Amino acid sequence: MQKSFDISSSAGRYGVEVGTGLLSRTLAANPDAIIICDRNLSGYLPATAAEPIYIDAVESNKSLEAAPSVIVALRQRNANRNTHLIVIGGGIIQDISTLAASIYMRGISWTYLPSTLLGMVDSCIGGKSSINVGGYKNLVGNFFPPKEILIDTAFIRTLDAEMVVGGLYEAAKICYARSFEDFRDYLDTKPSYPLDPDGAEAVILKSLTTKKWFIEVDEFDNKERLLLNFGHTFGHAMEAATNFGVSHGIAVGVGMLIAINYATRRGELGAVGIERTAALAGHVKSKLGDGKFSVVVSPPTIPIDGVLEKFTHDKKHRTDAYRVVIPRGDGALELVPQQRSDEVHADIRSAYEETIADIGWQFE
CATH class of the missing domain: 3.40.50.1970 (Rossmann fold)
Incomplete structure (x- = not known):
């Protein structure tokens, strides 16, 4: 229909x-x-x-x-x-x-x-x-x-x-970016693999009608739509540093995990935020799988120094600060400037290394 x-x-x-x-x-x-x-x-x-x-x-x-x-x-x-x-x-x-x-x-x-x-x-x-x-x-x-x-x-x-x-x-990211309630509604569509054409319709419609709000209130990426970069800044760096050996959608999923790790490491989340981001992280990891059950059959070794170089030069950053979308407080997303400092740089590196190890990938 x-x-x-x-x-x-x-x-x-x-x-x-x-x-x-x-x-x-x-x-x-x-x-x-x-x-x-x-x-x-x-x-x-x-x-x-x-x-x-x-x-x-x-x-x-x-x-x-x-x-x-x-x-x-x-x-x-x-x-x-x-x-x-x-x-x-x-x-x-x-x-x-x-x-x-x-x-x-x-x-x-x-x-x-x-x-x-x-x-x-x-x-x-x-x-x-x-x-x-x-x-x-x-x-x-x-x-x-x-x-x-x-x-x-x-x-x-x-x-x-x-x-x-x-x-x-990407669909999970869009819905979580709008609200935790939209993310729960997205989970109610039963997103999974394999996904038959009939089952896909509910997933597609939920994701697109949610994104419709973002692009109609902020067509040119000036405010609300920037929240859709959640997972992208961290994920794009992995894509580029591996010569796109990590596919875009998978990079976004892992990028969300890294953003959650970084926010937790920086003390940005309250009790409700920790619970809500854990639900999102659990969904991401359950779809990724691990070992012989991973959907990424042969993940590349992630060159951390190369990733950080690409991250540092992301077009969304400013001269004096990184600009990252992370969950804060009750888990809602915010675009947050992070001053370029040794401490912030070390936390970004640690967030990459810990997350990559947690999903069973290798880094160097």
Whole structure:
């Protein structure tokens, strides 16, 4: 059963629809559209579809250096200001396509069909592109929402355990960031792996309708929406330092654990906050598993010095202070400046080392 809602933005309202059969429907309705697609999904397109612009969904393609090849491919297909794009894929495909659509001939319309759970529960709405430059994660980007977002839950069947769990971490983060009550409501959707398309619908709708509040009250990341960086600052550093050997969704989950550890170490939590963050941490660790039951089959060894270097240069920090989203008091999230000092640096290192050891990963 299809379900839909709208998002308000400065560029106008755009619709979100969740259901099945949406891929074939939109391709049939837009025969002249240019398709940009994750190469791994080539077998899912109908034979009647026009030849897409294929992009390999690897982190190196989510970069400013790779963007010109997509722009040139659009030109070679005679795209003009009236051309409509249909974009099919996960976050990497979304990021590079958002950038390309926004700057090609000063902007052309597009439709997005996310193929990963992470894209379905989080990144598909909000209109942001986040592009890597010179090894630094998400250093540049812009806002350019699609005309519509169609979430075809049939794509869930293409995802392995790590991809599903990574998506669930983003959904848990969004709901916890809004309130502990929203997090409990999210748990009531029974998020788990395996996740069938029908069960996925409740998870997706809860996550997206919760994120809708953030992006409508703070479209351009000035205040409330910044809380959605929970887990990201700590997690992005691990992604970059391992050359993206830790996938984004898993990095966010582990990043939340590190943020909780750091907040506890700094004495930021009261009794209620300790209880609530323990519930979140327990959920994260239960989905990750450990040993031979871990969803991350071969986690990389985490180079702590390299992680701290990437953490230190995160774009969200200020010259004199780190800016991190951590739980405080009763467990609610806050964006907190932390003065750059030997003591703070030592606590950040300890939070990384203790958390990584706790989940059974290795560090050096």
